Amino acid sequence: MTTITTHEAKTHLSRYLAEVEQGKEYIIARGKHAVAMLVPVPAEQKKARPKVGETLDPPFDIPDSAFAPLTEEELKEWGL
Structure with a gap:
């Protein structure tokens, strides 16, 4: 490594x-x-x-149970 002065550094x-x-x-x-x-x-x-449209994360599966209707008990919990 070469050593230079601040003056040399500013000039060149x-x-x-x-x-x-x-x-x-x-x-x-x-x-x-x-x-x-x-x-x-x-x-x-x-x-x-x-x-555009390319996914960054690995794909995942949504189980069919996610689309099943709510039970009477679950509807009551949600106040429906």
């Missing part, structure tokens, strides 16, 4: 950014003390968007 920032894009890393120092690192950002991995 575009050049350093181009080199960082190619994988190079820099330490930026104020005087003799390192204060920052200029490193490439990891590439963002885009998630594929689902197509």
